[in-house]
Amino acid sequence: MLPPTIPFQQVRGDLWRPLAGFSKRYSLILALLSAVALWGLIAWGYQIRVGIGVAGIRRPVFWGFYLVDFVFWIGISHAGTLISAILRLTDADWRKPVTRAAEAITTFALMIGGLFPLIHLGRVWLFYWLFPYPNSRLLWPNFRSPLMWDVTAISTYLTGSLIFLYLPMIPDVAQLAEHAKGWRLRLYKLMALGWTGSDREWHALERAMKLMAGIILAVAVSVHSVVAWDFAMAIAPMWHSTIFAPYFVVGAIFSGLAGLIVALNIIRKTMHLEAYLTPHHFGNLAKLLLLMSLLWLYFTFAEHLTVWYGNEPKEMNVFGARVRGRFSPEFWGMVIVNFVIPFILLGIRKLRSITTATIASVGILIGMWLERYLIIIPTLSLPRLAAASGRYSPSWVEISITVATFAAMAALYMVFSKLFPIVSVWEFEPHEEEQE
């Protein structure tokens, strides 16, 4: 049974507790994750030194795991911003304990996702040629290229989501600064920007947060539309689709929500925040997840139905490979984990719980990774001229880097949660429905 209200002192104590000290388990897991992430860095270094040919990509499959990972992580980044922005704008009170966790996912997922366009470059040491700056080549980048739109969109999004994460943290770090010592004091003081908690400051913060929520919503939608256009602008079979932009945005929010639910469950268990992240929150998130699952199914169905009905031979090649050919295990696996399982676990009220929501979410994360794989690989394997078709399988370098990014994400998240309260302290107030 939950207490009728949690006194503020206790809220602060509970939410600050994870910041102090390192348990043996924490250090061990962090060390392990860092080692895996480091291994990924080594693999990348090896690839830069020897040549990108150490990856499994090959003509005609010029894009492989790296682009799948890129779209996947940019998708995960929609967890936070979009969800927390919508919930902020609609004044949904139940959002309060989940927003910071979501916004942190956004920032870290973007940092990781933004690395993949670099990892996949043939000559990564020249990546800055994609930035518009006066240079000795007297050449601006080509703004007609969707890849340039990517550079623009992702850097805008990263900047925006950093601000969006940072703003609501100001009152919390100011409080922390009053109680901290040493380097923590210096860090919190610096980040608090001299916050005193005056009425004027609260008003300014409130206005800034509302404004950023509106801006970030537009930016988030545009970012994943641009990512979709990397594919939709190309005339390759089953890429050149008008619905790709909204399809990708829906997929991104879908996978982002799943990522958020998994992260929240881990936070809840490891930091003992059962009183703060309640079945009520998970229930609401699970309902959102179910809605996104249905939307995703609708888009997937619409996309495949039109291709099948149109019956254009080159498109049907790819369609066939996906639905009944060599990619069909991945395809039907994706449908099962993205729709069938969530529909059963979350659609039936009796089955809906924190555990089932987490199980469904893990499945969806796998399913959404597969979705991007199924969009990229079959199309490239089956180009218009049949004589040029080819098969792709990843090398150990691509697999290492992919695994390493998951470890890096977890490690960054662990470090973040040691530095700042993962649940916003000043925003927290128990929801009425929890006070049963």
Added chain:
Amino acid sequence: MSEQKHSWGMAIDLDRCTGCQACVAACHSENNLSVSDAESAAKGRAVHWIRVDRYYEGEFPDVRVKYRPVLCQQCDEAPCEPVCPVYATYHNDEGLNVQVYNRCVGTRYCGNNCPYSVRFFNWFDPVWAEPLPLQHNPDVSIREGGVMEKCTFCIQRINRAKDEARTDGRALKDGDVQTACVQSCPAEAMVFGDLNDPESRVSQMAKSGRATQLLGELGTKPKVFYLERAK
């Protein structure tokens, strides 16, 4: 920019092509293409700016093989061009789809967006077994690892022919420029020339009733014309 002076194009008579691959070998030595070993070839890493696609018709044993040499079609509406973020591939004023190796950062987007799959990537720095480096063509640059490359319509030969014509004080005439593949075709199935010159052989062939364009329905406006008997 004034009116386009030349518009280089090619015609390939498929009814003459024997599939001998002399064009492939000639292209390799003219353009300093790397030579792949069996392992990387099996991996799909071999580089052939021109390749001979084989299509089989009928059931064994009554099989007919059709050959089609496929090279960069030098499209006038090239899908590879707008997608390059650094202008490594662009359209020059003679209608060529040129690749500037030194600008390429290796996003490989152009390769994905080429419906003909005629763009090739240097997965590693190229290596040649001795004594092959001794036969490198000094007019063609060596491409480093991480950049895209493709058929250039032997732009070095075009430039040399223009230089020679200028030195002689005359206009370029049909037949002055021959690409390596055209020159080496024993069946004389391939013809290269200026499509802006209505009298050139390639223009005549492009106007022939047998002329088709590969995937022309995509609107890429390819400048390679395939001649084949109507079915």
